[in-house]
Amino acid sequence: MAIKAEYIWIDGTKPTAKLRSKTRVLKSADNVPTWGFDGSSTNQAEGHASDRVLQPVKVYPDPIRGGEHILVLCEVMEIDGTPHPSNNRALLRPIAEQFAAQESIFGIEQEYTFFKGSRPLGFPEGGFPAPQGGYYCGVGAEEVFGREIVELHLDRCLAAGLAICGINAEVMPGQWEFQIGPVGPLEVSDDLWVARYLLYRTAEEFGIDATLDAKPARGDWNGAGAHTNFSTKAMREGYDAIITACESLGESQEKVMEHVNQYGDDIQSRLTGKHETAPWNVYSYGVSDRGASVRIPWQVEVEKKGYIEDRRPNANIDPYVVTRLLVNTCCTALEKAGQV
Secondary structure, X not given: OOEEEEEEXXXXXXXXXXXXXXXXXXXXXXOOXXXXXXXXXXXXXXXXXXXXXXXXXXXXXXXXXXXXOEEEEEEEEOOOOOEOOOOHHHHHHHXXXXXXXXXXXXXXXXXXXXXXXXXXXXXXXXXXXXXXXXXXOOOOOOOOOOHHHHHHHHHHHHHOOOOEEEEEEOOOOOEEEEEEEEEOHHHHHHHXXXXXXXXXXXXXXXXXXXXXXXXXXXXXXXXXXXEEEEEOOOOXXXXXXXXXXXXXXXXXXXXXXXXXXOOOOOHHHHOEOOOOOOEOOOOOEEEOXXXXXXXXXXXXXXXXXXOEEEOOXXXXXXXXXXXXXHHHHHHHHHHHOOOO
């Protein structure tokens, strides 16, 4: 019996890449082949030489079509077999391998916002809802909007075998979050992209748009982030390594900007120093401080081991970029300090 394979890839759109997908009918899920596409239509090639290659890297059960059908996550390659410049997964791979012995683990909190037409879901036409406050982890029709989409998305992520570990309503109406992890840098990034794909496809069935815009509603409303929780083996065993990791991320203004400039488009509109953020160009860390760039959870200080939360990444990050930066910066510093 033939199966449907949905090939999924990340395009070259800037400043924020988009997901693309197309379907191929295969005889079975064994030995999923490479495929091609028109890169001139995805900002990944010029029209005079537009062939690009889809290299399968991970296969998941397709929870939308069901049965034996599959989702095929791909890297984009040039026709000579080298990674395309938009292929950030290929840049993460060698860094993940270089520091594999430190056993980096990530948990990413993906916030997103539902839109119906031009307004966030739950925003009345021609006006605004009650101020934020009651919507966070809210219950009831006046507090929560889009739950049926969120529950179906969670079911599909679980059926696909993703490392999803939770969901909750967020601070603004129509704003939600799901969490992927705790797993390694490649797995958390792969699963986050596939979870995004399932989110868009699920919302599509309801006539709703899901956006990762960093500041979907201007004014006194929270932005949307992708808070990134990170630890290494040494951090999970001792507090000194926690401090070393925090200090490394603010080692210099150059280091601060290296991260912030790659933490998602329109970051300055979200990291204002208000709405549970630190200013975009000022680095800080602190215990239980959601106004800091990096938060050390209170239980980590109590237990003297655990993880840190980088609160700066936007909802619209490329997780391959953020995990690469964190592994490279923190693991380099920990190696230098002998804390491995």
